[in-house]
Ligand SMILES: Nc1nc2c(c(=O)[nH]1)N[C@H]1C(S)=C(S)[C@@H](COP(=O)(O)O)O[C@H]1N2
């Protein structure tokens with residue numbers, strides 16, 4: 526993956542930051558309202574094009590999980606405009622600033638997800654059936670892209686474990702393989718940048734971890750196409766590319782499944798791809814990151830700040846070898 530220089534835009538063209546308010550974040554948001562917004566200097570490096578906002582539909586009921594389970598974040602939410610106009614979704618082109626426009630007419634209904642493989646009850650789920658499996662929860666997570674930038678995103682989703690339990694994984698199932706749609710009829714471009722379909726994988730215990738979700742919303746609204754509508758994976762302690770978008774198939778398997786970026790460059794992108802400031806990418810350090818909308822870089826945290834929740838599932842593993 527190359528760090529691409531996005532289009533240069535004047536800071537005056539960037540839509541003003543919106544403040545997102547819900548009961549839980551109201552006080553925090555009020556405290557942050559006075560914080561200065563990004564400078565033109567930052568946006569010359571990470572340009573986010575301005576444009577008309579096409580918003581999703583409001584999700585009627587969104588619950589907030591207990592703080593003991595999902596660690597609250599004391600960091601400013603990345604503005605909606607940035608989350609939805611600075612995207613990696615290579616099926617719609619490799620220019621981060623162009624994905625939103627290219628994905629605008631992506632057909633995401635009807636949509637089914639086949640959950641199959643080493644399970645007692647394989648099933649093709651209609652999207653709505655999946656959304657009914659659990660209440661929509663707001664999950665505010667950091668997202669750290671392997672390229673060195675990060676955001677704080679208020680996802681709406683459900684635990685992946687809820688869906689996996691429906692199909693009753695068999696004892697031999699040790700990994701979960703995911704597949705994105707690769708469908709020109711739905712409006713995907715599928716340029717010659719990667720082999721399609723995009724595939725990803727998790728170990729079964731990672732997939733069942735309470736932090737791992739299937740996201741179907743953003744900022745309390747249905748997910749825009751460019752962010753992986755209608756359903757995408759979010760694994761907040763791993764590099765962003767593990768968060769496979771627009772999923773159509775989930776298979777329970779016995780062996781470590783292939784993953785798109787590992788197939789493209791195995792020495793650069795490992796199966797685990799846990800965020801780790803001590804393991805450099807062969808072409809750049811991972812010690813620091815550019816939070817979109819901030820001036821200057823911040824330190825990258827072990828497991829992206831989720832060590833307390835996940836470190837123990839890697840106990841005894843050499844995280845440099847299993848990168
Ligand atoms: N199918 C698919 N999923 C994908 C990608 C992709 O190109 N295709 N890009 C990944 C990368 S590199 C990142 S950083 C995140 C970006 O998610 P976002 O655009 O919602 O921020 O999606 C990931 N999921």
Ligand SMILES: [Mo]
Pocket residue numbers: 613669670671672764765766
């Ligand atoms: Mo990424």
